[in-house]
Amino acid sequence: MFINCKGSLVDLSTPKVMGILNCTPDSFFDGGKYKDESQLLQQAEKMLADGADFIDVGAYSSKPNADFVTETEELNRMVPVVELLIKHFPDVLISVDTFRAAVAKSSIESGAAIVNDIAAGLLDNKMLETVGQLKVPYIMMHMRGTPQTMIKLTQYDDIIKEMLFYFSERISTARDHGINDIVIDPGFGFAKTTEQNYEVLQKMELFQMTELPILAGMSRKSMIYKLLGISPQEALTGTTVLNTIALTKGAKILRVHDVKEAVETIKIVNQLF
Template identity: 50%
Template sequence: MAKDTFLNRKITLNIKGELFDLSTPCVMGILNLTPDSFFGESRIGNVDAALKRVEICLLEGARFIDLGAYSSRPGAADVSTDEELKRIIPVIEAIVREFPHARLSIDTFRSKVAAESIHAGAHLINDISGGTLDKEMFSTVAGLGVPYILMHMKGTPQDMQNAPEYAHVGLDVIGYFAQKISELQALGVQDIILDPGFGFAKTLDHNYQLLNYMHNLDIFGLPVLTGISRKSMIYKLLGTQAEEALNGTTVINTIALLKGTSILRVHDVRAAMECIQLVGKMQAS
């Protein structure tokens, strides 16, 4: 890949007045505050365990921690707003006290959870629904003035895998982003990160077609986040389980970096950091 392929991409985020540099790809460590996440080893049941997980992620090189209190795995049970807040706010407050320099991303599609999380000390919002499951999300993010991760998904976590169809998954995702970016920018949202939504309303074939096509997201000039860590697009193809999917995750993360990804959202921070280091060395040579 030519070194200047992505020179026109936005490489900074304004995070509460601090410019965050994305010229070198970085890692977002996953912190699941749910009892039913698809990868059992990632489930965190209390504040102390959450703090230990954050410490490990930071020591291994994560620059973001992504906290989620609503499982978005296919077919996951619905969780009330109150329960989501009950799970996530005490953990945010504890992390802010113990690790004040940690940058916290909140994985939620609810504007109330987004607002209360930012007020509790979080820094950016990661919305799997792209504003479709809460019509107040875009205006809320605009009012908060925080970076927003815009993901592609159709339907809800409960029904998104019910025979999803696309004329062309890559072009459909680009059309979706074009519309959503326009809406966000009209509201004054400046810092947008794109997530193609691997595993969300997509078949196995859709996921790999999208992976092959994702370098075309560069037309928007925005940072791209890839979240494929231990997902079924890896282990179902290989005939294994999530617990055995680290090697496959590393392979797909490497491909994603070569296609211009700025942020890798992962369970295994150290392995992702090694991907970034090795790919960076190759691209600099």
Template identity: 60%
Template structure:
């Protein structure tokens, strides 16, 4: 049975889990600017926890394609006061930090965050794995080439899944060398991939089970849904639910979503049918 140790709290994936997204950025593609006060942030976390989120993922740097660069200082200014407040307000919650910077990881893990979600898998900060390993924290490593600003220039693959599995195998070996015990892999839907490549990855998502670690699927309201239907992120909830269901059937252990209640219902219906 796959599981991760979050500050002594065991999170198991006997049944899939849901990770709720909390963006404290002004420019995220779906909910940018929504959570601009501690009161609104608390309300959103309470809502997600009540709806069944097992993990809350906090981000202070938008990684959507062509998102503007944010300095480390600004990311820390956004992130640190919020995390400091939330770990006291919600002492039993499991908080994940969405960052590719080692210093942000260090300061937030020091404050009581439980895990790190790194879109670059250490490629954008060579100190990241050392920091995560020193805290024995779980580490989510995502597949991406380039940076959030230029990643869509890097979509040439001979075989996208073959390259991804090789990428994760190499990254997992590096993580182990740095003392990281618990790893989760994220195929990075929408990162360094065309629309068709995203659907190819989803179709073959079960191949990631060969890595023998939990698999995260982060499809919530992404462009592979709303561009396919020629709509907007606001109109992409139904499509998200469909693709979350496919992800579960293909072996995903963790769904990262904006809409927790709908994702939890997805998991319950999947579990009723398949488990």
């Protein structure tokens, strides 16, 4: 199981780690933490030293009820960070967390390698066409609505069945646009209640029927800290537990805030399976 990143094949038979680098003022965990270039570079350097295979840059918070950000503002946040990382770490594989085609295009042209779209092309009708033209790997996530409306869109008759239908349609449409390398993301925390998040994790191996790599992104999310009655800052242990379960159910990429712990989790799980 490989994805082609900037001409190099990345082997996902051994799970990989994607470190989160938010350049937003309102992310639920690290919003506004990295206020200048030196802080961004310091965090990126730490994640790479800890073993990150990818760095996922986000410029639009997708937490529930997140503030709307204009395309211009997202571009102004995203592109300089991509350029900064490429300048200092020329070999870094950057994923850009965006649902906008223009932001994806400018970011890839600035040196990024992967497009990570929370909306699977449903919030910008030019996204799939653009990614197909760019010939880069595409991460498509399951979500309903937008970050502003998804909290109200949690009614399902059979959540797993409906998610599989969603991915089947989105994958087919992406293929029609010439996208070769696709990763699917169940979208923990997106248009799902806490109970639904745990049902999706419990049955996550069913998504392997797509025959595509699965990304699990549960790092410090509310499905952990609300259940335990703690804060996101206290949710590292819970994150590690859920990442361990996700690996046993077929996850090939862990998207995390804490890279060192995720790398260690993969090493231990690999000894067992």
